[in-house]
Amino acid sequence: MADNLGPDGETLLGIYRRAALLKANDERSRKVITTGRLMMPYYSYRGQEIIPSALCASLTDEDYLVTIYRGIHDMLAKGMPLNDLWAEIAGRTGGTCKGKGGPMHLTYPKKGIMVTTGIVGSSMPIANGLAWGAQLSGDGRVAVATFGDGASNIGAFHEALNLAAVWKLPVVFVCQNNLYGEHTTYEKATAAKRVADRAVSYDIPGVRVDGNDPVEMYRASREAVDRARAGEGPTLIEAMTFRFHGHVFGDADGYMDKAQKAAAVAADPVPRLRARLIAEGIADEARLTAIEAEIDAAIDAAVEHALASPLPGLAELTTDVYGEAA
Amino acid sequence: MSEAMMDTRPAAVKPKQATILEAINAALADAMADDDTVLVLGEDVADPEEGGVVGVTKGLSTRFGDKRVRSTPIAEQAIIGAAIGASLVGYKPVAEIMLMNFTTVAMDMIVNHAAKLRYMSGGQTHVPIVIRTMTGTGMSSGGQHSDYLEAWFAHTAGMKVVAPSNPADAYGLMRAAIDDPDPVLFIENLPNYWLKGDAAEAGHVVPLGKARIAQDGRDITIVSYSRTLTETLSALKAIEQAGISAEIIDLRTLSPWDEDTVLASVAKTGRLLVAHEAVEKHGLGAEIAAVASNRLFGKLKAPVARLGAPYTPVPFSKSLEDAYAPNAKRIAETVIAICKQQD
Numbered sequence: 001m002a003d004n005l006g007p008d009g010e011t012l013l014g015i016y017r018r019a020a021l022l023k024a025n026d027e028r029s030r031k032v033i034t035t036g037r038l039m040m041p042y043y044s045y046r047g048q049e050i051i052p053s054a055l056c057a058s059l060t061d062e063d064y065l066v067t068i069y070r071g072i073h074d075m076l077a078k079g080m081p082l083n084d085l086w087a088e089i090a091g092r093t094g095g096t097c098k099g100k101g102g103p104m105h106l107t108y109p110k111k112g113i114m115v116t117t118g119i120v121g122s123s124m125p126i127a128n129g130l131a132w133g134a135q136l137s138g139d140g141r142v143a144v145a146t147f148g149d150g151a152s153n154i155g156a157f158h159e160a161l162n163l164a165a166v167w168k169l170p171v172v173f174v175c176q177n178n179l180y181g182e183h184t185t186y187e188k189a190t191a192a193k194r195v196a197d198r199a200v201s202y203d204i205p206g207v208r209v210d211g212n213d214p215v216e217m218y219r220a221s222r223e224a225v226d227r228a229r230a231g232e233g234p235t236l237i238e239a240m241t242f243r244f245h246g247h248v249f250g251d252a253d254g255y256m257d258k259a260q261k262a263a264a265v266a267a268d269p270v271p272r273l274r275a276r277l278i279a280e281g282i283a284d285e286a287r288l289t290a291i292e293a294e295i296d297a298a299i300d301a302a303v304e305h306a307l308a309s310p311l312p313g314l315a316e317l318t319t320d321v322y323g324e325a326a
Numbered sequence: 327m328s329e330a331m332m333d334t335r336p337a338a339v340k341p342k343q344a345t346i347l348e349a350i351n352a353a354l355a356d357a358m359a360d361d362d363t364v365l366v367l368g369e370d371v372a373d374p375e376e377g378g379v380v381g382v383t384k385g386l387s388t389r390f391g392d393k394r395v396r397s398t399p400i401a402e403q404a405i406i407g408a409a410i411g412a413s414l415v416g417y418k419p420v421a422e423i424m425l426m427n428f429t430t431v432a433m434d435m436i437v438n439h440a441a442k443l444r445y446m447s448g449g450q451t452h453v454p455i456v457i458r459t460m461t462g463t464g465m466s467s468g469g470q471h472s473d474y475l476e477a478w479f480a481h482t483a484g485m486k487v488v489a490p491s492n493p494a495d496a497y498g499l500m501r502a503a504i505d506d507p508d509p510v511l512f513i514e515n516l517p518n519y520w521l522k523g524d525a526a527e528a529g530h531v532v533p534l535g536k537a538r539i540a541q542d543g544r545d546i547t548i549v550s551y552s553r554t555l556t557e558t559l560s561a562l563k564a565i566e567q568a569g570i571s572a573e574i575i576d577l578r579t580l581s582p583w584d585e586d587t588v589l590a591s592v593a594k595t596g597r598l599l600v601a602h603e604a605v606e607k608h609g610l611g612a613e614i615a616a617v618a619s620n621r622l623f624g625k626l627k628a629p630v631a632r633l634g635a636p637y638t639p640v641p642f643s644k645s646l647e648d649a650y651a652p653n654a655k656r657i658a659e660t661v662i663a664i665c666k667q668q669d
């Protein structure tokens with residue numbers, strides 16, 4: 001690359017490690033549901049793996065993430081351990097939320113995963129507060145909110161971008177534009193040609209990138225994160241992508257354009273990155289196969305660990321509603 | 327000198343007087359001075375914007391800086407979201423939602439997030455925020471600026487709800503609310519801001535969940551809070567003139583409410599009236615009445631009664647607004663009617 005923005009080979013390989021983990025984890029999740037071993041509401045992120053994989057290459061464990069129901073890819077990329085994740089989505093005691101959050105509310109502060117919301121648009125106002133905390137503490141942390149294209153039509157998006165701009169908060173808004181909000185196409189629901197254009201109203205940078213391209217996504221994220229860390233305020237990134245499956249597991253996706261979907265699947269970004277690593281000599285087939293085998297084994301172990309873990313005792317029903325007053 | 331003599335020292339100087347508004351301002355200032363993590367945010371709260379529309383936060387930004395006391399855009403979801411986020415990482419934000427009716431546009435942040443994050447995270451996170459908000463009839467503000475919506479929040483597991491009726495409690499409850507580990511909705515009555523009473527000493531804390539017996543009595547227990555408690559105290563003379571001895575309980579914390587104090591009192595008096603400014607139907611009174619009836623069935627001398635606003639929006643016209651919230655006269659009439667019922 002002509003400039004020094006990267007990503008270099010090691011970084012690209014790191015992005016692939018995450019993306020391969022996310023892809024394998026999604027495939028396993030759907031399989032575990034299909035085979036009847038686990039019942040849960042599941043929002044597949046298959047096709048969107050590169051976005052958080054590239055984004056998290058620029059984040060530290062101390063940086064904050066607020067994600068959404070379709071966000072297990074974001075969490076895994078940010079470092080949520082597989083065992084904690086699987087036990088939680090299976091509703092077991094060893095889960096990161098003791099089985100009380102489930103797949104839509106996973107939380108793991110040790111890696112900065114502060115909130116997962118099932119409410120469209122609500123990740124952004126809370127990410128602002130985390131960023132405000134970082135700004136007050138001067139600790140250099142950055143908060144990231146991820147959300148979908150549909151969320152850019154809800155009031156919370158606009159309130160949050162405006163506040164982040166006037167308070168110059170160290171926050172990055174990452175819109176994963178998968179062209180659908182539930183069953184409705186982007187065009188039918190969204191007046192703006194591009195979500196990124198909405199940044200103009202708040203006088204902050206707004207960039208649209210190919211979220212399936214690790215280099216574009218990495219560079220946009222890095223620039224936004226650096227800007228936030230330097231105290232220069234928020235950025236809106238619109239990462240273009242595509243959701244390979246229906247909105248929620250079990251949705252037959254009859255409303256999706258067949259040709260559009262076929263083309264997106266044919267351009268699957270994860271094998272594409274894999275091929276690129278080999279073509280550019282960053283890693284060879286054997287190395288990648290070993291990485292993938294390691295991932296599969298870790299997921300196997302996490303699934304078995306989760307399903308063997310006990311369900312919470314009924315005392316859990318009424319704990320964690322309130323804390324103890326000091 | 328004997329102890330008895332010590333007790334008869336000259337009538338001590340009357341405690342300093344303060345209004346409820348001054349008490350809340352002092353509680354915020356003292357909390358901010360004692361703890362660097364206490365923050366204040368909301369529309370117009372900083373001094374360049376005059377320290378709030380009625381001046382509750384006056385002086386705070388000048389004293390503690392505009393980083394800790396921030397005026398916000400008119401964006402209630404953004405305000406509560408910012409408070410929640412900062413609270414997750416070690417701060418204790420006090421967010422002002424100017425009027426209680428404006429909480430409606432931040433309900434997602436309050437109900438789905440502030441109240442639930444502790445539970446949904448299995449106790450990994452919690453949301454120690456205070457949401458200050460004012461309300462109340464009597465200002466000719468009509469249907470969207472006067473509602474008491476406390477029952478909505480009390481009905482939400484994870485929220486605490488507080489409504490002081492005098493300056494000392496306002497101070498002490500605010501100090502407790504700020505240090506409480508969970509989200510507290512702090513309801514301030516607009517016409518009562520200028521009500522005077524004994525000022526609290528600095529650092530005075532009124533624990534959440536503890537009611538106060540404002541008046542001892544034998545024949546009937548009246549449970550109330552906020553402005554309606556003031557009206558209840560005003561009704562006392564007429565009640566006594568009717569030969570009735572009323573015990574008046576200021577609930578102070580509406581959720582979790584002090585069942586022990588209320589039930590002990592009703593067990594003693596055998597009669598209960600719950601009075602509040604909120605609409606009577608489906609109101610907080612229904613919960614208290616249900617618990618008292620259930621637990622004290624057989625010991626009651628009269629059916630448990632409620633007194634609240636009619637099932638209508640708050641009207642504008644003075645004649646209608648005056649008839650809306652229970653006042654001293656209606657409280658006295660209701661109490662007398664209950665006590666006249668034969669068992």
Ligand SMILES: Cc1ncc(C[n+]2csc(CCOP(=O)(O)OP(=O)(O)O)c2C)c(N)n1
Nearest residue numbers: 070118119120148149150151178180181182
């Ligand atoms: C406030 C709110 N309204 C509606 C829903 C139901 N819902 C869940 S996901 C979704 C679509 C959101 O689309 P988008 O923001 O593009 O995100 P995506 O699911 O595509 O990742 C809807 C309508 C919700 N969860 N919250």
Ligand SMILES: [Mg+2]
Nearest residue numbers: 148149180181
């Ligand atoms: Mg979408």
